Amino acid sequence: MEGDIVQMGAYIGAGLACTGMGGAAVGVGHVVGNFISGALRNPSAAASQTATMFIGIAFAEALGIFSFLVALLLMFAV
Amino acid sequence: MAEEAGTGLVFHPMEPFKIHSLFGGEVHWYTPTNATLWMFIGILAISLLFIVGTRGRAIVPSRVQSVAELAYGFVHKMVEDVAGKDGLKYFPYIFTLFLFIVFANFLGLIPMAFTPTSHIAVTGLMAMAVFISVTVLGFMKNGAGFLGLFWVSSAPLALRPLLAVIEVISYFVRPVSHSIRLAGNMMAGHAVMEVFAAFAPLILFSAIGIAVTPLSVLAIVAMYALEMLVAFVQAYVFTILTCVYLKDALHPGH
Amino acid sequence: MANETHAVDAAAAVAGHAAEAAEKGGMPQLDFSTFPNQIFWLTVTLVVIYWLLTRIALPRIASVLADRQGTISGDLAAAEEYKLKAKDAEAAYAKALSDARAQAQKIIAETRSEIQKELDAATAKADAEIAERLAQSEESIAEIRAGALEAVQSVAAETAAEIVVALGGKADKAALSTAVDARVKG
Numbered sequence: 090m091e092g093d094i095v096q097m098g099a100y101i102g103a104g105l106a107c108t109g110m111g112g113a114a115v116g117v118g119h120v121v122g123n124f125i126s127g128a129l130r131n132p133s134a135a136a137s138q139t140a141t142m143f144i145g146i147a148f149a150e151a152l153g154i155f156s157f158l159v160a161l162l163l164m165f166a167v
Numbered sequence: 168m169a170e171e172a173g174t175g176l177v178f179h180p181m182e183p184f185k186i187h188s189l190f191g192g193e194v195h196w197y198t199p200t201n202a203t204l205w206m207f208i209g210i211l212a213i214s215l216l217f218i219v220g221t222r223g224r225a226i227v228p229s230r231v232q233s234v235a236e237l238a239y240g241f242v243h244k245m246v247e248d249v250a251g252k253d254g255l256k257y258f259p260y261i262f263t264l265f266l267f268i269v270f271a272n273f274l275g276l277i278p279m280a281f282t283p284t285s286h287i288a289v290t291g292l293m294a295m296a297v298f299i300s301v302t303v304l305g306f307m308k309n310g311a312g313f314l315g316l317f318w319v320s321s322a323p324l325a326l327r328p329l330l331a332v333i334e335v336i337s338y339f340v341r342p343v344s345h346s347i348r349l350a351g352n353m354m355a356g357h358a359v360m361e362v363f364a365a366f367a368p369l370i371l372f373s374a375i376g377i378a379v380t381p382l383s384v385l386a387i388v389a390m391y392a393l394e395m396l397v398a399f400v401q402a403y404v405f406t407i408l409t410c411v412y413l414k415d416a417l418h419p420g421h
Numbered sequence: 422m423a424n425e426t427h428a429v430d431a432a433a434a435v436a437g438h439a440a441e442a443a444e445k446g447g448m449p450q451l452d453f454s455t456f457p458n459q460i461f462w463l464t465v466t467l468v469v470i471y472w473l474l475t476r477i478a479l480p481r482i483a484s485v486l487a488d489r490q491g492t493i494s495g496d497l498a499a500a501e502e503y504k505l506k507a508k509d510a511e512a513a514y515a516k517a518l519s520d521a522r523a524q525a526q527k528i529i530a531e532t533r534s535e536i537q538k539e540l541d542a543a544t545a546k547a548d549a550e551i552a553e554r555l556a557q558s559e560e561s562i563a564e565i566r567a568g569a570l571e572a573v574q575s576v577a578a579e580t581a582a583e584i585v586v587a588l589g590g591k592a593d594k595a596a597l598s599t600a601v602d603a604r605v606k607g
Contacts, residue, residue: 264467
């Protein structure tokens with residue numbers, strides 16, 4: 090019985106952790122959206138900043154991956 | 168279990184990441200495993216592309232040779248742009264990492280394949296190697312001046328100690344995020360495809376399968392396309408972050 | 422659905438995947454017993470890739486790229502040279518053309534003056550001939566005219582004498598000729 094409650098908590102926690110991915114999605118969208126709006130204003134500078142955009146995406150996405158990892162840990166490792 | 172037997176739905180999203188010995192038996196540190204197999208297939212593919220493909224040394228390249236040259240030029244330019252001219256000395260190391268990651272990622276997309284880069288042990292080792300060598304290099308090149316990386320001289324004096332603490336923490340989190348980003352991305356994509364794949368045979372067991380099975384097959388196709396993109400982008404991101412860290416070590420003065 | 426199934430699995434903890442996974446700590450990534458194995462083989466792999474790249478692939482690609490760069494810049498230099506040559510040739514051609522044109526102009530002028538000279542000579546000769554002929558003609562015309570006048574006078578005098586005789590007069594030769602002379606000249 091005790092184990093069941095722990096399991097339940099872990100699964101609920103896993104589900105909650107998944108909401109973090111939404112934040113990552115917002116972040117990545119924000120980065121790319123701003124990049125595109127900037128690129129449309131000044132297309133000649135866009136090519137040189139693509140690498141910066143990918144770094145930004147990577148940083149924003151990493152946090153979503155962390156929440157996914159927490160969910161996985163709760164589901165399989167706790 | 169009874170329900171599982173009834174519907175036939177089996178979820179093993181972690182199944183493709185399991186490591187097992189190729190020839191049976193315990194997994195010791197020297198045992199050839201499926202990870203070994205796929206790493207060696209990666210080596211084989213790299214040699215096919217870069218050694219067999221370029222054996223013509225043609226001035227006007229064949230298709231394979233031009234792919235190899237394209238990859239070379241891509242990473243070479245990245246290192247030069249991000250880390251500067253003096254970073255080119257470390258180009259072979261960075262190119263090795265890039266090739267290993269990109270081939271592991273793409274070969275892992277083959278059905279039934281194993282993806283070495285989805286394991287924290289693999290990405291963690293690479294990230295730690297980058298972290299340690301970059302830190303050592305920074306101290307060797309700049310001496311104590313490397314610590315200037317943490318002392319943000321453009322900020323107001325009162326804020327600098329606080330910023331220094333934050334910078335130090337973010338510096339030491341680098342290998343963690345560096346490794347987990349790659350492993351997590353690889354793992355997430357494969358696990359999601361695995362979950363969709365588990366839904367696919369539903370049509371054999373239940374009426375709602377008529378609606379669910381085509382949807383899940385479509386979802387797998389879409390995820391696969393996304394994973395193709397992710398496989399490349401993550402290799403690119405790992406490499407470019409390595410270049411950024413290298414630049415910090417070579418030119419710590421921001 | 423995934424959670425549910427897995428919950429059932431895990432809770433039941435029967436033999437099979439879930440129990441095995443639970444034994445191993447769930448995620449294969451966190452199964453630390455496989456870490457030495459992966460680290461060892463990863464090191465081997467990376468060293469092999471590094472060795473292959475630095476020994477064979479990278480020098481080869483770098484040399485091919487350098488060769489290509491050399492070929493391209495060599496070709497460009499050759500093209501530049503050819504361009505200069507073409508420019509020289511063009512200049513020479515233009516010079517030859519203008520020379521030829523000047524020569525032609527000269528020849529034309531010479532020819533024209535020669536022709537003009539000939540023409541002038543011919544014209545002068547023709548003029549002289551014409552003048553001579555004209556003089557001759559005028560002379561002969563004057564002769565003819567004089568002859569004719571004479572004839573007219575003599576005919577007129579004879580006719581007048583005949584007419585006078587016919588009218589029953591006596592022909593005075595001297596008076597008649599004076600009268601005819603006066604009439605004809607008149």
